[in-house]
Amino acid sequence: MSRVPAADPNRPHPLRGIRRAVHTVSLRGIRSAVRAAFLRGIRRAVHAVALRRRSPRPRPDLSPAQEPRPWARAAGLVAVVLAGAWLGLLVVGNVRAPVGPMNTTMALRPSLSGGTKINVSPLGSLELDSHVAPVRLDVNVDQLDPLRSQALVDHPERMSGLQDEVARDVEHGTLDLAVRSCVAVVSGATALGLAVYRRPRRALAAGGLALTLLAASGATAYATWNPKSVLEPKFSGLLSSAPTVVGNARSIVTEFDVYQRELARLVTNVTKLYDVTSTLPAYQPDPTTIRVLHVSDIHLNPASWKIIASLVEQYKVNVIVDSGDTMDHGTAAENGFLDPIKDLGVPYVWVRGNHDSKVTQRYLERMKNVHVLDDGRAETVAGLRFAGIGDPQFTPDRSGAPGADASEELAGARLASALRDQRAEGTPVDIAIAHEPSAARGTDGTVPLVLCGHLHHQGTEVLAYGTRLRMEGSTGGSGLRAVEGKYPAPIEASILYLDRDSRRLQAWDAIRLGGLGQTTAEVSRHLPEENRPGATPSPTAPSLSTASPAPPSAPSPSGS
Numbered sequence: 001m002s003r004v005p006a007a008d009p010n011r012p013h014p015l016r017g018i019r020r021a022v023h024t025v026s027l028r029g030i031r032s033a034v035r036a037a038f039l040r041g042i043r044r045a046v047h048a049v050a051l052r053r054r055s056p057r058p059r060p061d062l063s064p065a066q067e068p069r070p071w072a073r074a075a076g077l078v079a080v081v082l083a084g085a086w087l088g089l090l091v092v093g094n095v096r097a098p099v100g101p102m103n104t105t106m107a108l109r110p111s112l113s114g115g116t117k118i119n120v121s122p123l124g125s126l127e128l129d130s131h132v133a134p135v136r137l138d139v140n141v142d143q144l145d146p147l148r149s150q151a152l153v154d155h156p157e158r159m160s161g162l163q164d165e166v167a168r169d170v171e172h173g174t175l176d177l178a179v180r181s182c183v184a185v186v187s188g189a190t191a192l193g194l195a196v197y198r199r200p201r202r203a204l205a206a207g208g209l210a211l212t213l214l215a216a217s218g219a220t221a222y223a224t225w226n227p228k229s230v231l232e233p234k235f236s237g238l239l240s241s242a243p244t245v246v247g248n249a250r251s252i253v254t255e256f257d258v259y260q261r262e263l264a265r266l267v268t269n270v271t272k273l274y275d276v277t278s279t280l281p282a283y284q285p286d287p288t289t290i291r292v293l294h295v296s297d298i299h300l301n302p303a304s305w306k307i308i309a310s311l312v313e314q315y316k317v318n319v320i321v322d323s324g325d326t327m328d329h330g331t332a333a334e335n336g337f338l339d340p341i342k343d344l345g346v347p348y349v350w351v352r353g354n355h356d357s358k359v360t361q362r363y364l365e366r367m368k369n370v371h372v373l374d375d376g377r378a379e380t381v382a383g384l385r386f387a388g389i390g391d392p393q394f395t396p397d398r399s400g401a402p403g404a405d406a407s408e409e410l411a412g413a414r415l416a417s418a419l420r421d422q423r424a425e426g427t428p429v430d431i432a433i434a435h436e437p438s439a440a441r442g443t444d445g446t447v448p449l450v451l452c453g454h455l456h457h458q459g460t461e462v463l464a465y466g467t468r469l470r471m472e473g474s475t476g477g478s479g480l481r482a483v484e485g486k487y488p489a490p491i492e493a494s495i496l497y498l499d500r501d502s503r504r505l506q507a508w509d510a511i512r513l514g515g516l517g518q519t520t521a522e523v524s525r526h527l528p529e530e531n532r533p534g535a536t537p538s539p540t541a542p543s544l545s546t547a548s549p550a551p552p553s554a555p556s557p558s559g560s
Contacts, residue, residue, distance in 0.1 A: 080196050081189045081210045086110055088188020095180055096142075097173030100165055103142045106177045111136035114221065127234045133221035137174075178218070185210045234524040289506065290383055291315055292431070292496040294472050296323040296453025299355065301476030305340040307491060307513065308475070315495050315509075317346055319382035323453040323472060324353025324435035327360050329396040335363045342367055347381045349373060352390030353435040353454065361390065376418025378429055384503060387422060387447075388433035389415040405438065412442020419446035430503045440469055449496075449505055458492050458510055460526070468505065468528070470494070473512075506531060 094107035114133040118126040119140045130137070186207045193206030293311055298304045311317065327334050338360070341348050348370045352361050364370045371379050373388030380386075392407040415434060422429050423446070432450040434440040440452035445465030452471050459471040473492030491513040497506045505528055512522045 077193075077202070077206060077209065080193050081206050081213065082110075084189035084192030084206065085185040085210045085213070086188070087192065088184035088186075089181060091188070092180065092184045095173055095177040097169060097176065099139075099169045099173065104173070105140045105142055106173050107138045107140075108135045108177065108181045109138055110134060114224075129232075130226055131221040132224040133217050135217050135221065182211065182214060185214045232525050232527065234522055286497075288500050290319070290498045290500055290503070291317050292382075292384070292498060293317040293320045294323070294451055294470065294494045294496055295320060295475040296435075296472035297325040297353070297456055297474040298322075298476035299325060299474065300328040300334060300337055302337065304476045304491070305344075307493070309340075309344055311493060311495070311511070312344055312346055317495070319347045319349060319384065320344065321386070321431070321433060321451055322348065322350045323433055323451050324351050324391060325355045325453060326350070326353070327356050327396075330355060330357030330360050330394065332359050332363075335360065338364060338367075341370060344369070347371060349379075349381055349386050349388070349433065351388040351433045351435060354391045354393045354395045356391070357394055357396075373433060376415050376421075378418070378422050378427065383500060384498065385422070385427060385430045386433060387415065387419060387429040387431075389418075389439065391435040391439070408436050408438040409442060412439035415439065416443045416446045419443060430498070437469065437471055440471075443467060448503075456489065458494070458512075462529075470496070470508070 089108055089110070094105055096103065096105050098104070111134060114131050114136055116128040116130040116137045116139065118128070119138070120126065189210030190203050190207035194200065194203035197203060197206075293308065293315070295304070295308060308320065312320070326338065341364075346369070348367075350364055350370055351373050352358075361372055361374070365372045371381055371386070373379065373386060374390040376387055376389055378385060378387035389411050392411045393404055412434065415432060419429050419432060429447050430449065432440070432443045432447040434443070434450065434452050436454045437452050440450045441463060443450045444463035444467045447467055449468050449470065452469065453473075455471060456474040457471070458473045459469075461469050463469055472494060474489055475491060475493050477489045477491045493511045495509040495511065497508065498504060499506050507525060507527050510524045510526060512524075
């Protein structure tokens, strides 16, 4: 076998020269390419600088896709300002201030309706329509100062100057609150603006806008400030069960004439409420007033009798007026529902509604304390002269009979004729009663006050010839219909205060209780225009003339 000769280590490899040649060529090519590219870049940069110096600066491209949107930025800034202002008010926007014998906390809160809310824990709250602005004044009564309260008890003569003290305390507290709220709103909006935009200029713009909005809100509140709003407060919670907090009918006219005095009265009564802790003060009726409980549209709700009995006892009612629809179908089988009327302990004046039948009417006529009024019949009950007419329709199925509006107008005309006859005989009627508002409007000019129901909501209006129409809601919460809608209907009734001498309406309390399954309660005080402070007293208002023609009645909405 032949052998391959061994390679000589000193002999050059045949490929080594080729590798060296390729490597040399590659390095030279790379160096030359890099040098050429670098020179080209320098030339282009110099050329671009030269062109930029020769030619004007190009304008930015403002195509629709790149146009700024100022409205979007403005909306975002407003949102940041509102959120920051709200947070600022929540954190530092409240003031602890003494008001008379009480320690309170005052705060401004964002609100769509404005007004003032006084929380008297745990008794309830008091709402006043004091102003219209996007901010609400909240006053929380934290506790009663024992030293100042004891000083009032030991020195009753201090009560005479309590209104001035309360006015000064409220003035100092609101001034301090205004200053602190300004700082809180501006600081909150500025801080949130800085956190969102991270630009001092935008943050300062947010603070400036917040200050502008707060100033505008303050100007609106000042322009719409109504110090007499305390004359018609709305109570909720346990306070709605204490009529003495707002005084009796006589004191409404003679004592509720200035804001400071009424505010002092509220403070004094709250002091009394805290003093007796668990028991509310008993209602002391004014002997110069007659108290009428107006109910309507009970619609076979058995719970209504307990509510009516409670109102009779609480308000020391003299007489109850029921403007109809006590029943739902008017059948003889339903008559037993009416038996609790005998146990109410006061006279019960009743007119027939479109859900009440003649069978119902005859059953009620047999009760000793019930006064059924129909066809314009008049009776004197509890010192007042009443006249009324039953509804000419009987529609328990809620159907609308042809000519229904005309029949209601005719009933109103018959009642008005009876009222004029009573006046001619020297026995003028004080209160007229009809079920439907369209019939009640036919009495305009013949009686000072007419009561009605039917539409299941409360309302008051002064008719063209001076008669005041008072419409009651459903005292039965619309009966079985309370479960038909999404929300239960409220239970409504009214306490009417009439002067015993002139037999004219002095004020009324609108009572509103939560419907089926609810536990809310509200009582709001209302005054006739002639009894408001500053109004010209009209002891015989409205002036009614027997020769006044009855105006045409408006058509009635569909029956209930």
